[in-house]
Amino acid sequence: MANDAGVRRSSMREVARAAGVSVSTVANVLSRPAIVAPETRRRVEQAIRHMGYVRHGPARQLRGLPSPIVGSVILDLANPFFAELNRGIEDRLAEAGCLVLACSTDLQPAKERQVLDLLEEQAVRGVIIAPIGPDPAVLLEMSRRGTPVVLVDRPRDGLDLCAVGVDDVLGGRLAAEHLLSLGHRRIVYLGGTFETGTVIRRREGVRQAMRAAGLDPDDLLIDLRLPIHPPPLVEAAAAGVQQILAERPLPTAVLCLNDTAALGVLHGLGVAGVKVPQDISVVGYDNLAFAAGLAPALTTVNQPKYQLGRAAADLLLDEARPDHAHREIRFRPSLVIRASTAPPRRA
Amino acid sequence: MANDAGVRRSSMREVARAAGVSVSTVANVLSRPAIVAPETRRRVEQAIRHMGYVRHGPARQLRGLPSPIVGSVILDLANPFFAELNRGIEDRLAEAGCLVLACSTDLQPAKERQVLDLLEEQAVRGVIIAPIGPDPAVLLEMSRRGTPVVLVDRPRDGLDLCAVGVDDVLGGRLAAEHLLSLGHRRIVYLGGTFETGTVIRRREGVRQAMRAAGLDPDDLLIDLRLPIHPPPLVEAAAAGVQQILAERPLPTAVLCLNDTAALGVLHGLGVAGVKVPQDISVVGYDNLAFAAGLAPALTTVNQPKYQLGRAAADLLLDEARPDHAHREIRFRPSLVIRASTAPPRRA
DNA sequence: ATGAAAGCGCTAACAG
DNA sequence: CTGTTAGCGCTTTCAT
Numbered sequence: 001m002a003n004d005a006g007v008r009r010s011s012m013r014e015v016a017r018a019a020g021v022s023v024s025t026v027a028n029v030l031s032r033p034a035i036v037a038p039e040t041r042r043r044v045e046q047a048i049r050h051m052g053y054v055r056h057g058p059a060r061q062l063r064g065l066p067s068p069i070v071g072s073v074i075l076d077l078a079n080p081f082f083a084e085l086n087r088g089i090e091d092r093l094a095e096a097g098c099l100v101l102a103c104s105t106d107l108q109p110a111k112e113r114q115v116l117d118l119l120e121e122q123a124v125r126g127v128i129i130a131p132i133g134p135d136p137a138v139l140l141e142m143s144r145r146g147t148p149v150v151l152v153d154r155p156r157d158g159l160d161l162c163a164v165g166v167d168d169v170l171g172g173r174l175a176a177e178h179l180l181s182l183g184h185r186r187i188v189y190l191g192g193t194f195e196t197g198t199v200i201r202r203r204e205g206v207r208q209a210m211r212a213a214g215l216d217p218d219d220l221l222i223d224l225r226l227p228i229h230p231p232p233l234v235e236a237a238a239a240g241v242q243q244i245l246a247e248r249p250l251p252t253a254v255l256c257l258n259d260t261a262a263l264g265v266l267h268g269l270g271v272a273g274v275k276v277p278q279d280i281s282v283v284g285y286d287n288l289a290f291a292a293g294l295a296p297a298l299t300t301v302n303q304p305k306y307q308l309g310r311a312a313a314d315l316l317l318d319e320a321r322p323d324h325a326h327r328e329i330r331f332r333p334s335l336v337i338r339a340s341t342a343p344p345r346r347a
Numbered sequence: 348m349a350n351d352a353g354v355r356r357s358s359m360r361e362v363a364r365a366a367g368v369s370v371s372t373v374a375n376v377l378s379r380p381a382i383v384a385p386e387t388r389r390r391v392e393q394a395i396r397h398m399g400y401v402r403h404g405p406a407r408q409l410r411g412l413p414s415p416i417v418g419s420v421i422l423d424l425a426n427p428f429f430a431e432l433n434r435g436i437e438d439r440l441a442e443a444g445c446l447v448l449a450c451s452t453d454l455q456p457a458k459e460r461q462v463l464d465l466l467e468e469q470a471v472r473g474v475i476i477a478p479i480g481p482d483p484a485v486l487l488e489m490s491r492r493g494t495p496v497v498l499v500d501r502p503r504d505g506l507d508l509c510a511v512g513v514d515d516v517l518g519g520r521l522a523a524e525h526l527l528s529l530g531h532r533r534i535v536y537l538g539g540t541f542e543t544g545t546v547i548r549r550r551e552g553v554r555q556a557m558r559a560a561g562l563d564p565d566d567l568l569i570d571l572r573l574p575i576h577p578p579p580l581v582e583a584a585a586a587g588v589q590q591i592l593a594e595r596p597l598p599t600a601v602l603c604l605n606d607t608a609a610l611g612v613l614h615g616l617g618v619a620g621v622k623v624p625q626d627i628s629v630v631g632y633d634n635l636a637f638a639a640g641l642a643p644a645l646t647t648v649n650q651p652k653y654q655l656g657r658a659a660a661d662l663l664l665d666e667a668r669p670d671h672a673h674r675e676i677r678f679r680p681s682l683v684i685r686a687s688t689a690p691p692r693r694a
Numbered sequence: 695a696t697g698a699a700a701g702c703g704c705t706a707a708c709a710g
Numbered sequence: 711c712t713g714t715t716a717g718c719g720c721t722t723t724c725a726t
Binding site: 056 | 720722
Binding site for chain 3: 356358359360370371374378402403405406407408409410411412
């Protein structure tokens with residue numbers, strides 16, 4: 001009751017006593033002020049101000065009001081892609097008076113489980129999640145138990161949930177088609193030792209583009225995988241440059257799993273004295289704020305990060321409506337050609 | 348009770364009925380399993396699993412247990428500085444089983460107020476805040492009413508609150524001393540039309556360094572202010588380059604309010620054909636992940652972002668201890684010299 | 695227009 | 711070891 005500073009929130013009962021009315025009148029002043037006599041209302045409002053009374057959310061929730069809190073469970077909030085996505089969620093929710101409980105899972109399934117349990121215990125309004133693994137069982141159960149779940153970056157696949165995402169296969173295809181049309185025939189796909197569905201689907205898009213061009217992906221594509229979690233991705237990518245340069249014949253282009261990895265690769269290549277794009281072309285993914293400012297400016301695939309977040313929040317809020325039907329919203333990525341790609345040296 | 352899908356959480360009473368025991372036995376199984384007879388416990392646990400029972404946090408809170416939720420109120424979660432700070436908060440809180448309710452204020456006092464009210468209503472465990480304005484009155488009241496408040500990026504100044512921060516004056520001084528020692532005597536301080544205390548204090552540090560060198564800040568320092576919120580800071584900074592180049596005599600160095608602004612300035616200077624660092628030196632602030640990867644690599648002032656967050660969470664968690672005493676933790680920034688600074692052309 | 699009362703799901707004495 | 715009981719602070723009929 002009393003916290004350790006000896007302070008205690010005042011309750012409605014105390015306000016009521018101070019104003020000389022009943023608790024229900026205080027409740028009315030707060031929830032339907034119109035039905036309270038002006039003079040009574042004035043007295044109650046004054047008491048509220050005077051005592052610094054603040055409504056107790058958990059108690060209201062216990063009475064059946066919906067929680068204003070929505071959980072956002074994503075891979076890493078410090079990753080600018082997710083940070084911006086999260087801003088989209090936050091802003092859309094704010095319009096509905098809701099707040100975001102943001103949780104990073106760092107690709108660790110145990111963390112994901114733990115956070116989901118906590119969120120369900122808190123009886124949040126719902127959860128928006130970019131799941132680590134492909135198994136939706138836990139999420140379906142949560143949803144069945146009454147906590148709405150919206151998927152991000154994972155296709156709906158007929159699941160009984162809402163989903164928002166970007167067409168990753170298309171994104172991979174766009175990037176690959178660009179390189180192929182420049183004449184590249186020896187291309188590294190720089191992925192991770194542990195990959196989310198998005199990265200896997202993009203690689204599939206890359207292979208698709210090659211097949212569509214009448215080429216054999218197994219000949220053209222070199223799969224390299226960075227250790228993801230420690231060390232920081234920029235450094236892992238910079239270190240990965242050694243592996244790229246060790247390939248024979250030397251690759252002429254690198255498709256990176258995201259812009260941060262591309263940043264590391266650019267740096268590593270610079271240190272190694274390899275010129276971009278003259279010696280090697282580099283393509284990023286995400287189109288983060290810094291991509292245009294790099295030297296050379298980074299060719300990359302743009303994703304509507306903020307809009308993804310807004311859309312996810314939209315769907316989540318819609319779950320409260322009686323006529324809600326689960327659905328999927330899918331955005332299209334787009335290629336942004338800048339200065340880090342060019343035809344290979346001797347085409 | 349029932350949400351719109353017609354689902355309802357099962358309650359302890361239902362579990363108790365299903366297991367043929369009383370609610371308190373179920374409660375015991377959950378909170379002090381040791382005192383329950385093994386056979387009874389087994390039955391109860393099975394019922395819990397079978398019904399998918401999940402404890403109801405708000406009800407527990409109503410009984411006096413502390414909320415596991417901590418509010419984090421910062422300027423902008425999509426700003427990498429705050430995103431990383433927030434990860435520090437999140438990780439430290441996770442160790443204590445707590446979650447972060449993250450809110451961006453976008454420098455709008457109205458948003459800050461609104462979010463603080465919501466957090467207090469939710470009866471969160473406490474609030475970590477990088478306040479927009481200098482007036483601590485609302486925060487002191489919240490704290491007095493029983494919601495602990497920890498200040499970030501704002502000096503404690505004897506307030507009855509905990510605070511964590513970085514020595515901003517020192518940060519400004521380090522940056523300025525570096526430029527002065529290179530021989531620069533015409534320096535732009537690129538701030539904002541609306542500035543937080545941190546930016547103001549850094550400018551003060553810059554002036555201090557000049558005075559300490561026996562120079563007059565009013566002669567050397569050119570104050571330029573970027574419109575902060577829209578448009579995006581990178582673009583605002585790129586546009587600000589026009590103003591820099593319009594100054595006569597031409598400045599030889601630019602101190603930017605952060606790395607993102609520096610990125611924009613670098614870009615704008617590049618477009619204008621001005622060479623960095625030969626024609627103009629550029630210094631950032633924060634040492635974000637991309638700073639080292641820029642061309643030229645950015646000289647900047649490092650702040651321990653993640654550690655700041657951890658320290659803030661530490662202090663907040665400590666507020667629950669009976670012997671807690673408010674205190675301040677202050678970190679030291681450090682200068683990271685890279686390639687974007689050099690002596691002015693004709694010294 | 696106001697008040698009395700029931701009860702949301704849970705915890706913590708206390709009794710047995 | 712298990713059950714009974716009394717609320718926590720609030721919303722919401724239903725009387726008055």
